[in-house]
Amino acid sequence: MKSETSPYSFLSAPTALTRGNVTSEVTNALRDAIVSLALPPGSVIDKTQVCEQLGVSRFPVSEALARLQTEGLVDIAPQRGSTVSLVRIADVREYMLIRKGLESEALRVFIGRHDSELIDALHANMAAQRAVAERDDAEAFHNIDIEFHDIIYRAMEFTKIKNIIDSARANLDRARWLIVTPRRLALTIAEHQAIFDGILAGNQTQAIAAIRAHIDAVMVELFAFAREHPEMFADGTSLGADSDSFPFG
Structure with missing residues (x-):
């Protein structure tokens, strides 16, 4: 029976599970919790309590954790159980450098070929960003932020580029959640507006200068956070003042 004081009360049990999608639903629920930091880096994952909270057997939870291990979000050690992996700043730096190059080149190819439907969608998205930022709704802003970039990717029809970026999104998004503040939301809106302009x-x-500046700004804040909170990163204590900086500009 599910306890009202369950430490996993932030996990919502799927409402319509079928035999074929139980593992996927559990994986998505745990991934969302890890990315949003409801399950913070280094925390132990109690499979029994997760099962009770989600109303599922141990098998889909075990399978879900195995999938999340391949994504770099969970560490599984024999006889010691599963823990949420610490963020590796070196991995984030590499993924963001890849994203920086891909998004810059995609914009270069795309600029001038867009239509009014894209412009309307971006106008609406920018308005939504400002609305949720005024409410200080970080979770809603996070989703709208992702959609801002996805609108552009969908219009470009560069599916391979989008797939490459999406493959690294979970770890990137988890790192970005670490620096979510009202100030960062406001800066992100300004940076997105510069791209849109x-x-x-x-x-x-x-446009290319704006997207590169946006990614650089996020990484500056993330490096500063990692130096202040090295315990949350697998390689936090190895960060230097200059030698480990992001390739800016």
């Missing part, structure tokens, strides 16, 4: 102007140089 470049698209509206049909100016490749302006």
Whole structure:
């Protein structure tokens, strides 16, 4: 029976499970909890209590944890159980450098070929960003932030680029959650607006500079956070003042 004081009360039990999608639903629930930091880096995952909270057997939970291990979100040690993996700043740096290069090149190819439907979608998205930021709703903002980039990817129809970026998204998003503040939300809106302005102007140089500056700004804050809280990172104590900096510009 599910306890009202369960430490996993933030996990919502799926409402319509079928034999074929139980593991996927459990995986998604745990992934969301890890990315949003409801399950923080280094925390132990009690499979029995997860099963009770979600109303499922141990098998789909074990399978879900195995999947999350391959994504780099969970560590599984024999006889010691499962824990949420610590964030590796070196991995985040590499993923963000890949994203920086891919998004810059995608914008270069895309600028000038967009239509009014894309512009309307981005206008609506920017308005939504400002609305949820005023409410200080970080979770809603996170989803709208993702959608801002996805609108552009969908319009470009560069599915391989989107798939590459999506493959690293969970760990990137988890790292970004560490630095979510009202200030960062406001800065993100301004940085997104700069990207949008470049698209509206049909100016490749302006749009590319804006996306690179956006990614650089996030990484500056993340490195600063990692130096202040090295215990939350697998390689936090190895960060230097200069030698480990992100390739800026």
